Amino acid sequence: MTNYATYFQENREQQLAELKEWLSIPSISALSEHKPDMQRAAEWLADQLTAAGLENVKINPTNGHPIVTADHLHAPGKPTVLVYGHYDVQPVDPLHLWQSPPFEPEVRGDKLFARGATDDKGQVFLHVKAVEAILKQEGKLPVNIKFCIEGEEEISSAHLPAFLEENREQLAADAVLVSDTSLLERGKPAISTGLRGLCSLEVAIHTANTDLHSGSFGGGVPNALHAMVELLATLHDRDGKVLVEGFYDDVLPLSDEMRAEFQKQGFNEQKLQQDLELTALHGEEGYSFVERIGARPTLELNGVYGGFQGEGSKTVIPKEAHAKITCRLVADQNPQDVLDKIITHLEAVKPNGAKLTITPGEKARAFNIDPSENELLQKAADAYTSVYGTRALFTKDGGSIPIVEEFSRVIAPTVVLMGFGLPDENLHAPNEHFNLENFDKGLLTIVEFLNSID
Incomplete structure (x- = not known):
């Protein structure tokens, strides 16, 4: 077999220089002033895919930021793998905490620092270069490959679900391959077989039509903060188990x-x-x-507020109080069903004298796959062995990537979450970076995996 380690070593500086170009583009999807940069980042990726030997490279416009697609379909009878990732990045604030400018990529020691270095440009780049290496070395790919790289993952992938539905045939695959997760720790690879879903709601309690003097009215009228504390205390037992009836029914x-x-x-x-x-x-x-953090559902209070919060004392009985609640969900919980059960619970235990307003928020289903019955996941775990010297463990991540569940439902049930980041690489924070050890090993692992697929 071709010595890919030698190939990647010989091309390492050129590849890092190319990645730095991409990282230099401030493709911040959340900020409208960066819309031209989003287009530039998509065009840069399209050019790289073309140079790598991919075909049918297209920048697909949406009502938001474009989606880049490409393919190489010259392996008849072989499986088709769809690579998904994103080229948009998080905002960089607070800027003063960055040791080097976030869009001026810099290698310090064995780490590449820049916004997007690990989330997710650096990891997407590995797939482009792995495919390019196989094509240059072998002249053909062992499988059929498709790419679908979006520009809105950091803003909830608003336009990708409709794109997947409208382009089912074009994107059809036997498996979806994603590198947007991390190793457990250095030298300890992992493949996530579950991502939690979520649902959220805001709760408001109103009592009197105005704040009241606690001396004149204390002990005689309901206090909105007291009512909120009483209400929220009914949601858990002392160990943290959720007491909402039916909450665990579908877990x-x-x-x-x-x-x-x-x-x-x-x-x-x-x-x-x-x-x-x-x-x-x-x-x-x-x-x-x-x-608890990967495979069990939660109900968390994210904010509770009301009444006087300024300096000093104000003897007031507040007329209103508020709480923000989110749930992390697991298979096979239905977000709407969970929301309905929480609302039913809250209304049933509403304190006397309290008027309740509940506003449902976002909803996303959990992703789950059983690795014991999936050959591709087993081969992915094996691919790490020859490069890292240890087989990847199967894990379940506590976070949510809602679009992964969408891919598993619309495109292919098998989603291989094959990440090369590390948990301490400051994704979404100042001084985001990518460990170059995993840049090198990631390239080899992806090649190993693609070559192992029958």
């Missing part, structure tokens, strides 16, 4: 195999507790920390 139980994978992580709960300066960890009884 898939953890298999013995998956629990064994979690155990293999060897996560040090005591160290986490010390690092966070906590007196104790907290959560649903009967589950480890990694199981």
